[in-house]
Amino acid sequence: MSKKKRPLILVTNDDGVSAPGISCLTDIMREIGDVLVVAPDKPQSGMGHAITVSQPLRLQRIHTHGNYRKYTCSGTPVDCVKLAINKIICGKPDLLVAGINHGSNSSINIIYSGTMSAAMEGAIEGIPSIGFSLLDYESDANFKPSEPYIKKIAENVLKYGLSEGVCLNVNIPKENGDKIKGVKICRQAKANWDDDYVENYDPHKRPYYWLTGVFANQDEGTDTDEWALKHNYISVVPAHFDFTDHQMISLIKKWKLNA
Amino acid sequence: MSKKKRPLILVTNDDGVSAPGISCLTDIMREIGDVLVVAPDKPQSGMGHAITVSQPLRLQRIHTHGNYRKYTCSGTPVDCVKLAINKIICGKPDLLVAGINHGSNSSINIIYSGTMSAAMEGAIEGIPSIGFSLLDYESDANFKPSEPYIKKIAENVLKYGLSEGVCLNVNIPKENGDKIKGVKICRQAKANWDDDYVENYDPHKRPYYWLTGVFANQDEGTDTDEWALKHNYISVVPAHFDFTDHQMISLIKKWKLNA
Numbered sequence: 001m002s003k004k005k006r007p008l009i010l011v012t013n014d015d016g017v018s019a020p021g022i023s024c025l026t027d028i029m030r031e032i033g034d035v036l037v038v039a040p041d042k043p044q045s046g047m048g049h050a051i052t053v054s055q056p057l058r059l060q061r062i063h064t065h066g067n068y069r070k071y072t073c074s075g076t077p078v079d080c081v082k083l084a085i086n087k088i089i090c091g092k093p094d095l096l097v098a099g100i101n102h103g104s105n106s107s108i109n110i111i112y113s114g115t116m117s118a119a120m121e122g123a124i125e126g127i128p129s130i131g132f133s134l135l136d137y138e139s140d141a142n143f144k145p146s147e148p149y150i151k152k153i154a155e156n157v158l159k160y161g162l163s164e165g166v167c168l169n170v171n172i173p174k175e176n177g178d179k180i181k182g183v184k185i186c187r188q189a190k191a192n193w194d195d196d197y198v199e200n201y202d203p204h205k206r207p208y209y210w211l212t213g214v215f216a217n218q219d220e221g222t223d224t225d226e227w228a229l230k231h232n233y234i235s236v237v238p239a240h241f242d243f244t245d246h247q248m249i250s251l252i253k254k255w256k257l258n259a
Numbered sequence: 260m261s262k263k264k265r266p267l268i269l270v271t272n273d274d275g276v277s278a279p280g281i282s283c284l285t286d287i288m289r290e291i292g293d294v295l296v297v298a299p300d301k302p303q304s305g306m307g308h309a310i311t312v313s314q315p316l317r318l319q320r321i322h323t324h325g326n327y328r329k330y331t332c333s334g335t336p337v338d339c340v341k342l343a344i345n346k347i348i349c350g351k352p353d354l355l356v357a358g359i360n361h362g363s364n365s366s367i368n369i370i371y372s373g374t375m376s377a378a379m380e381g382a383i384e385g386i387p388s389i390g391f392s393l394l395d396y397e398s399d400a401n402f403k404p405s406e407p408y409i410k411k412i413a414e415n416v417l418k419y420g421l422s423e424g425v426c427l428n429v430n431i432p433k434e435n436g437d438k439i440k441g442v443k444i445c446r447q448a449k450a451n452w453d454d455d456y457v458e459n460y461d462p463h464k465r466p467y468y469w470l471t472g473v474f475a476n477q478d479e480g481t482d483t484d485e486w487a488l489k490h491n492y493i494s495v496v497p498a499h500f501d502f503t504d505h506q507m508i509s510l511i512k513k514w515k516l517n518a
């Protein structure tokens with residue numbers, strides 16, 4: 001009697017291999033399939049879709065236990081995905097999960113996020129991919145309430161697949177007394193950051209600037225990820241990498257660029 | 260009699276302040292308006308939408324001549340845009356241009372490109388923004404044939420504006436005997452990179468991996484940027500930052516995620 005083959009699941013993140021969030025995600029995935037972790041050897045938050053082209057990359061195997069392997073990579077989250085596919089698996093995993101990110105990747109944050117860029121790179125490679133984030137920046141964040149939801153979402157993606165070129169951006173509210181109410185399938189809210197820079201002088205009296213800012217949601221839609229999270233739902237946004245604004249094409253065609 | 264106010268144009272790139280491409284773009288923009296250059300102090304290719312959050316940033320004024328100012332920044336292209344707005348202009352420029360990039364940012368390259376991420380950050384901030392790239396990686400690339408087109412596109416954007424949340428991804432073919440035929444307004448072609456890694460050992464006998472790859476266009480559409488460039492047209496793709504895949508929303512709603 002043949003045993004059903006367990007799926008191969010690639011796990012990565014942007015907070016680095018030592019972050020509690022990736023340990024939690026790895027444990028959940030080990031209940032579902034064989035797990036390969038390839039994660040940055042240091043925090044890589046805010047790296048967006050950066051890749052390393054001008055430097056060599058290092059890859060180090062740090063753990064093997066049965067069908068569970070763990071590597072660190074000196075590069076960005078997207079480098080981790082590319083190296084895992086090309087040099088470790090030499091093929092595609094059945095599922096790619098990134099996270100659990102310490103902090104939100106909802107709405108516009110998707111564009112700055114190394115975690116979501118890893119999931120997006122998976123989608124570019126044709127791998128069903130999901131990024132998970134918890135709205136809690138603390139290192140002792142409580143991932144427990146999100147675990148059954150993460151498992152269910154991953155199992156559904158393995159079962160039903162995702163459309164070509166699409167990955168999922170999953171954000172999970174922090175439980176503050178109120179329990180998570182469930183899951184909402186959403187669109188990305190229109191929001192931005194009101195940036196600011198803390199300006200100061202280093203010990204050598206040279207000025208420096210340090211990025212800070214306040215998140216500003218400009219979208220009152222009840223079908224957005226921001227609405228869902230505010231009302232204690234997990235938000236699931238299907239995200240793609242076709243940047244084309246099709247409406248604007250016809251407008252620009254009226255300009256006289258070839259005159 | 261009041262003189263018509265010249266527009267303020269912010270210029271940046273990802274190849275760094277010393278790249279010939281940004282000098283060419285700066286010269287073209289000085290014919291149109293007052294120019295502020297804020298560019299990375301070193302090459303930042305492939306940085307995608309990375310921002311610097313864990314490190315302080317440095318900003319240095321290196322040139323002032325009338326209504327032309329030039330700064331270097333220690334961060335990424337997106338950092339340059341954020342710092343220019345927050346700490347130099349303390350407001351918004353009338354136009355943001357990034358480039359001229361040494362090498363293509365067509366189709367999927369938009370996601371890895373620091374140049375296009377600078378333009379996208381401009382769009383997030385509500386600034387009419389354009390990224391320009393020439394399909395020539397050489398440092399002695401000939402930007403001359405593209406100059407009248409770049410000027411015309413920038414003038415049109417200043418005149419007509421862009422829809423909210425949209426920037427332009429402009430790619431320019433390298434003239435190989437054949438002249439540029441004109442401008443096509445396009446959608447982003449479906450393409451990817453067949454990645455590979457050169458594997459070798461450093462002088463200390465430790466293995467390293469260096470990213471390389473072959474570009475693979477899978478899109479035969481004649482309305483794509485790849486088609487336009489192949490046929491010696493300049494491609495203009497209007498690009499936005501709403502990643503939502505609206506079609507997939509209804510599909511996932513049928514899953515039993517709340518059961």
